[in-house]
Amino acid sequence: MKSTCNYFLRTTTLLTFLVVSFSYAQEIENSADVFLEDYSDNFQEAFFEGLKQKGIENYDRAVNSFLTCQKLEPKNAAVANELAKAYIQGKQYSLAQEQAELALKVNPDNMWYLQSLYTSLKKQYKNLSHLKEIVPYDNEKLKENLAHILYLERNYNEAKNVLTEVKDSPFKTDLSTKVQAAIDQRGASSSSFTFTSTTTTNNTTKNTTAKQTTNSNSNSAFNYKSRLKFTLKQKNFVFLETTAKEALEAYPSQPYFYYALGAAYNGRKKHRAAIETLKTGLDYVLDDIRLADDFYREIAAAYTAMGNPAKANMYLIKVKFKK
CATH class of the missing domain: 1.25.40.10 (Tetratricopeptide repeat domain)
Structure with missing residues (x-):
């Protein structure tokens, strides 16, 4: 025995x-x-x-x-x-x-x-x-897998090139969207930069620092994000919803705008809409762990408000950094 x-x-x-x-x-x-x-x-x-x-x-x-x-x-x-x-x-x-x-x-x-x-x-x-x-390489599934691996490895341009050789399918559509969003997000993050120039005039040295953005108008992604953060702190959820929707129309691959809209929906007790928006936005969060944590907390808040603590806990355990 x-x-x-x-x-x-x-x-x-x-x-x-x-x-x-x-x-x-x-x-x-x-x-x-x-x-x-x-x-x-x-x-x-x-x-x-x-x-x-x-x-x-x-x-x-x-x-x-x-x-x-x-x-x-x-x-x-x-x-x-x-x-x-x-x-x-x-x-x-x-x-x-x-x-x-x-x-x-x-x-x-x-x-x-x-x-x-x-x-x-x-x-x-x-x-x-x-x-x-x-x-x-004539194996269609292998090409799909390769495109997916390149996406996971953050080789977005190579992934995009491989996808051009893949037959049309829901997989191709979905991954192409994510790859393009990643490329756009990377471009947005590098669109702002600072430079310092040093000039000497009459033995006087002057340091000039300037900040340049690809779009300096009030509707740039940077300015939208600043306005949304301020509005979120003020808890003006009506204005937050309007501004976030406007921002998403202009920049549909910016994850923070989905987060802001989800928070606005939660603030206005539109919890189902919040969950749907936040889950969509999570697809665009690449390597920003703290932003992902904010998404998880907001989704958990929506499920809690709907009386579903089990689902809320599923997202709370995903949080990496505790506040």
Whole structure:
């Protein structure tokens, strides 16, 4: 009985690690029980050990365990990908590339295998054209995955270029919108700059500092944001709603304007409209963690006002910085 319990405990623990590791692998489509039937005990133990060693950052031992798995299952794409990731962590990038290519050859539709290959190439200072030469680039799903990876890596112009080669689909429309919004947001952030010039006249040195914006009129993105922040502090929600809507008409990819409109809706007890607006705006928040926190708090406030504390807590736990 004791041995049965031990086996059950070992199997349950193994299953936990396998599910975590394989949740993204497309070849594991059936239940974990079927998976256990398909692979030997030696394979399971070596794979489990590899995950454990990788988890504690002992990458050499992780590699050895995954190589054992690979000897037992030479064409297992998930194992090849785990090897690629372990090699990347161990800074053995050319070996990582070999394993990622092997995984992608077995399953070219898998985004995470492509991600491993992309990372291994980037670490070797190889560019996108090199990647295109070694993958089946005529695969439509692979091109979609590549565009998505480039977006996540913030290589927005390259993502945009790849998307021009992707067939029209809801995926392309959605990602194209996000990529363009990211490009616009990046352009808006760099549209303001300061410069200091030093001139000497009659032995007197003068420092002149000037600030330049791409749009100095009252309806520039910068001025809209300043007005909205002031109005939000004053809690004038009627004017806040009007101004935020006007700002969004002019700059539909600026996340703060969605936040301001959501706050205005909450202030006017239009909580459903607030949630819808704020969730839309979250798609445009890229790397501003504190702004994302403000979105989460405002969404939580809307759900709380609607008597849904469970949903409110779902967003409150996403907050990274506490006020």
